[in-house]
Amino acid sequence: MNKEIVLATLEQRLRSPVRCALAAAFVFFASGPYLIALFVKAMPREIQGSPHGGMLALVFAAGVLGQEFSSGAPQLTFTRPLPRWQWVLSRAATCAAIASVLAILPYFPALLIGIPLDQIALAMLGQVAEAVATTAVVAGLSSIVPGLTDLALLAGANIGFGILGLFANLLRDDQARAVATWLKSHIEPWFSPKLDLVGLAHGASWSSHALLVILSTIAFWLVIAIAMSNRKELSYATD
Amino acid sequence: MGVKAQVGFLPERLLFDRWMSGMRFLRYHHALANLPAESRAADCAAVLEKVGLDAHAGRKSLKTYSRGMLQRIGLAQALLNKPRFLFLDEPASGVDPAGVLLFRRLLAEARAGGTTIVLNSHQLDQVERICDRVAFLRDGKVQAIEVLHAGAEAKRHLRVRFGAFDDLTSEALSRLAAGAMAELVHPLNPAREAVFAVSDDTAATRLLAALLQGGMPVVEARSEEGRLERLFLEGQQAVGS
Amino acid sequence: MRPTESTRAMPLAFLVVLGLLLLARGATAWWEGRHPPETYDRVDWKTPAEALEVSAMHKKPILYDFTADWCAPCQKMKGEVFADKSRAAQIGMMFVPSRVLDRQQEDGRNPAGVDSLQQKYAITSFPTLIAVTPDGREVGRVMGYPGSRATMDSLMVFYRRSADFRISFPDSAPAPSLGL
Numbered sequence: 001m002n003k004e005i006v007l008a009t010l011e012q013r014l015r016s017p018v019r020c021a022l023a024a025a026f027v028f029f030a031s032g033p034y035l036i037a038l039f040v041k042a043m044p045r046e047i048q049g050s051p052h053g054g055m056l057a058l059v060f061a062a063g064v065l066g067q068e069f070s071s072g073a074p075q076l077t078f079t080r081p082l083p084r085w086q087w088v089l090s091r092a093a094t095c096a097a098i099a100s101v102l103a104i105l106p107y108f109p110a111l112l113i114g115i116p117l118d119q120i121a122l123a124m125l126g127q128v129a130e131a132v133a134t135t136a137v138v139a140g141l142s143s144i145v146p147g148l149t150d151l152a153l154l155a156g157a158n159i160g161f162g163i164l165g166l167f168a169n170l171l172r173d174d175q176a177r178a179v180a181t182w183l184k185s186h187i188e189p190w191f192s193p194k195l196d197l198v199g200l201a202h203g204a205s206w207s208s209h210a211l212l213v214i215l216s217t218i219a220f221w222l223v224i225a226i227a228m229s230n231r232k233e234l235s236y237a238t239d
Numbered sequence: 240m241g242v243k244a245q246v247g248f249l250p251e252r253l254l255f256d257r258w259m260s261g262m263r264f265l266r267y268h269h270a271l272a273n274l275p276a277e278s279r280a281a282d283c284a285a286v287l288e289k290v291g292l293d294a295h296a297g298r299k300s301l302k303t304y305s306r307g308m309l310q311r312i313g314l315a316q317a318l319l320n321k322p323r324f325l326f327l328d329e330p331a332s333g334v335d336p337a338g339v340l341l342f343r344r345l346l347a348e349a350r351a352g353g354t355t356i357v358l359n360s361h362q363l364d365q366v367e368r369i370c371d372r373v374a375f376l377r378d379g380k381v382q383a384i385e386v387l388h389a390g391a392e393a394k395r396h397l398r399v400r401f402g403a404f405d406d407l408t409s410e411a412l413s414r415l416a417a418g419a420m421a422e423l424v425h426p427l428n429p430a431r432e433a434v435f436a437v438s439d440d441t442a443a444t445r446l447l448a449a450l451l452q453g454g455m456p457v458v459e460a461r462s463e464e465g466r467l468e469r470l471f472l473e474g475q476q477a478v479g480s
Numbered sequence: 481m482r483p484t485e486s487t488r489a490m491p492l493a494f495l496v497v498l499g500l501l502l503l504a505r506g507a508t509a510w511w512e513g514r515h516p517p518e519t520y521d522r523v524d525w526k527t528p529a530e531a532l533e534v535s536a537m538h539k540k541p542i543l544y545d546f547t548a549d550w551c552a553p554c555q556k557m558k559g560e561v562f563a564d565k566s567r568a569a570q571i572g573m574m575f576v577p578s579r580v581l582d583r584q585q586e587d588g589r590n591p592a593g594v595d596s597l598q599q600k601y602a603i604t605s606f607p608t609l610i611a612v613t614p615d616g617r618e619v620g621r622v623m624g625y626p627g628s629r630a631t632m633d634s635l636m637v638f639y640r641r642s643a644d645f646r647i648s649f650p651d652s653a654p655a656p657s658l659g660l
Contacts, residue, residue: 083485219494
């Protein structure tokens, strides 16, 4: 990990008004149920499932590698004695860190409305895990396609899973439904990592498998990101 | 990686992180080159000044830089780690004449300091003035390597212009040149110019003395320029393109 | 770093870690297939005695869940049906749920009520879901776990069968929706 790259990525990401505005929107909406519960007694006082961890990761990690390659800016960075894997990991880690810090913010109002501390802590952890994992997925995709195409790919993948989900529920043929279910349950975690830890506070027991799915997904996509970046030729002579 | 620590590179297409300011950009590269943090501010300020950019420019973001300024900061970051090998791709393109002179001076300085400079340029007159050796590349392959003059010691062509004289003939010139251990390379043209090949300054003096003593009305003598251009075109013809 | 290393090398350590994590992922998938972890149960299970009371009071059918901790399909059903917010809510609206947990394997014997219920409804395997009207008539059972959709479909059929009787809804609950 390289401190200089981390700082440069941090500055670059936070300088984008679009990213910051989107992030603020996600944080605001995720904290909505808890803020409302502060004033409206009838609102249920429990942790709501929310995708904001993954969304925040998308906001900051979109194009983290692809946009750089498209612009040609890393050509000088790569003339320096810096291993490319350090460059990739530093950039990805910075995005993950920003997303994680923001992902825990919506739960602070939850502290004020009496939700048990263990549930809040687990919710925060879960969001951080999803943020980090989604960053890895986006970084990996970003290393393969230019610009912001990684966003488009991910959106397409999620639409695909939605369609598979519909098939899994609505198709008439039992086997076809089984196939759709199997496909969805095995492919979706690679692109849309989820970790529900709040269930632990309600009595669910710990699943090592769920954790290993997240960890192996992170490792997989980061290795892809590094491998693709290692191969990248930024030479413009071949245009 | 040890190689990269000793190399400085100025690319042709100046694709930098445009959001950084000049100084930030230099500090970034200073850090990436693993140079000590204590001297960072001083080093960057020094090299910024060296390339002719002032502190105010250093504070502005690269987005606002003109082409010439970008070229200068590009050279600046290449010089930061005092590299042993400097690779420059069209360094003077888009730079104003004062800048070109500055660059020449900086490159000469670097060269005096022991840096090996590999320069890629289409500006043959600039190349001729600066370089010791020139390689012509075609389709990625080296076609020819020419050793150019490096001061008093090197072979050169002397173009000599003569005044009107009845006995002014190429044969006479050729004879006189041979006597001075020089060679008539291009016979007299209608402008009464002839080109001689001499091996060094001493030989040039000998030649001119021989011509004058032989009664030839030498009006003007200068080093032949545009030689690279000729060589380049000759090379092209040789390949039949 | 040694000076001759390339900046474009993939550190071997990363590939090793990835390989190990993938192996572990596969291994835990296999293991948890056989020993599913307990999932968050959103259904408000009552004891059999309580269930009879509530059923009589509200004229709602009872849903008995005959289950055991060691039974893998039971855990699967738990995870996919009872832990699911909307399905659990539907069950809660249609029935008075009551879990009858078999502890024969773990404890060697069962609490008295469990044995008698199992005998009454002739339970031979787990999981078995049985829908019973407030006056004690069985209107249907699901044996084994045929998947969440099939289970919910069956439960809704049982609910409609038990609708021959007068049923009162708690004031705040809307009519259950048909179809998932």
